[in-house]
């Protein structure tokens with residue numbers, strides 16, 4: 001049934017549900033009021049359904065993880081480009097201490113629905129959502145993972161999820177290969193080739209019409225309407241042009257928001273509604289007055305820019321404009337897809353390399369900010385230096401006058417989304433072998449082990465990541481082995497510890513994930529400033545930041561098990577949060593009130609040791625990967 005859908009229909013329904021889910025709910029009778037709505041051909045129903053889930057979630061949920069990443073225009077963006085999995089799940093992200101964070105750093109209320117009604121285990125849905133990069137076979141070749149060398153890790157670096165999940169995944173992947181809507185073709189910002197193609201086609205048709213016109217003139221037959229039109233066009237062309245003296249600006253090739261992979265310009269234009277066009281025009285007028293470059297912008301590019309970026313975010317608007325207009329490499333070498341995410345440095349786009357069809361992620365970083373520049377250099381340096389199965393692979397780097405482009409492997413969905421997707425509606429009640437997060441223990445173990453191996457490799461190479469969190473871990477499904485693959489990304493806060501490096505007292509990562517010693521560190525530094533004496537502290541003389549990574553990794557494990565960060569850290573009242581932080585200074589070990597009961601004693605031990613308040617009591621990453629809970633088969 002799904003195989004008969006047109007691409008357009010596939011795209012409309014791309015978001016959501018696995019094949020089995022489709023089948024069940026499209027074929028079942030709609031008389032049952034409890035049954036889910038037919039989602040197959042009705043976007044409104046889908047939206048209503050998601051909306052009702054959202055309401056349920058908002059009614060049933062208390063605290064959510066704070067979000068500072070999504071910018072307020074995200075919904076429009078998603079409408080224009082893809083509906084990202086994140087739209088369907090509560091995304092509440094953590095905030096940075098970074099000075100540059102304001103770029104996208106507006107607070108955005110938790111808004112998405114909790115999909116727990118749909119998800120409870122590792123099921124087809126998970127795989128469907130986890131593989132935004134997977135595509136229908138007729139259009140994309142499935143990306144194969146490069147067998148990168150694992151420089152410092154043990155042979156355990158490739159872990160399989162449990163057999164139950166594996167067998168399910170296997171079934172689903174078969175289904176998906178024939179029926180999953182092609183997510184990637186949903187909306188492609190196709191750059192210049194279409195225009196060139198249309199131009200060529202027009203030239204060809206002119207040529208044919210001219211030929212037939214000449215032939216009919218010779219034969220004395222009356223000219224056809226086509227021939228008449230051609231004559232008029234040729235006449236117009238032969239007239240002297242008004243602007244032939246003052247040279248017109250060369251018109252940039254238009255950017256086409258393609259609605260189908262084999263669209264022509266007609267269907268493309270139809271993707272912009274009249275209202276949209278008016279909005280774009282209105283908005284573009286705002287900018288026309290402020291920038292002489294406006295006139296150079298193609299109407300549709302303007303529309304894309306205006307839709308993607310909020311008015312205030314001129315910097316990023318300029319970045320995308322630059323990406324399309326100035327960087328010929330991006331225009332010629334990549335077909336840009338959708339926005340994958342954004343952070344303090346810029347934004348990340350999915351793209352397909354024209355040369356070999358490889359799917360990649362392109363991080364676009366405006367180069368007008370020194371801080372971002374240094375962050376970018378750090379990231380490039382580390383990505384370039386390391387090859388590890390569980391570290392996001394570097395593909396290439398290039399730049400335009402205004403932007404830098406960092407091309408990496410496509411990483412799939414973030415661990416943040418993965419966790420949100422699994423949360424059970426009842427909260428942290430453990431059910432049938434699952435953790436409160438709704439994720440199977442074996443899957444948690446597999447993902448956590450892979451990420452630990454990556455972090456351990458970084459530490460062994462004297463690199464501190466500096467911003468470990470579930471948003472910086474990406475998950476894909478490896479269809480060859482039907483296993484989850486986890487990778488660490490975002491090395492913008494990383495640092496190399498060289499011989500003779502001084503101990504590091506600064507934390508640039510995500511505020512609420514800062515380890516307890518950073519609270520003390522602040523206090524300590526304040527004290528030092530006031531008293532003007534050097535305060536020596538055992539822990540600080542050897543402190544480079546590895547311990548902070550371990551603590552953040554412990555929080556990630558905590559979240560994988562419980563579905564959320566410890567409630568103490570999610571406290572939104574700054575006074576209460578500060579009070580908690582003061583309180584935890586007097587504790588030496590595990591600083592959180594809740595630790596899920598009924599979980600493996602080894603797992604409890606690992607959590608406690610990773611989340612110890614005193615850094616010297618904290619386990620190292622080398623010890624983590626050899627911990628009994630992780631080495632259990």
Ligand SMILES: Nc1ncnc2c1ncn2[C@@H]1O[C@H](COP(=O)(O)OP(=O)(O)OP(=O)(O)O)[C@@H](O)[C@H]1O
Nearest residue numbers: 340341342343344345346348361409410411412490
């Ligand atoms: N290779 C990738 N594949 C898929 N998604 C990605 C990829 N790289 C980044 N993303 C998405 O984009 C988001 C932002 O990327 P990233 O964290 O690298 O940006 P940043 O500006 O450095 O963020 P931060 O503010 O945390 O420093 C990520 O959370 C992730 O969801």
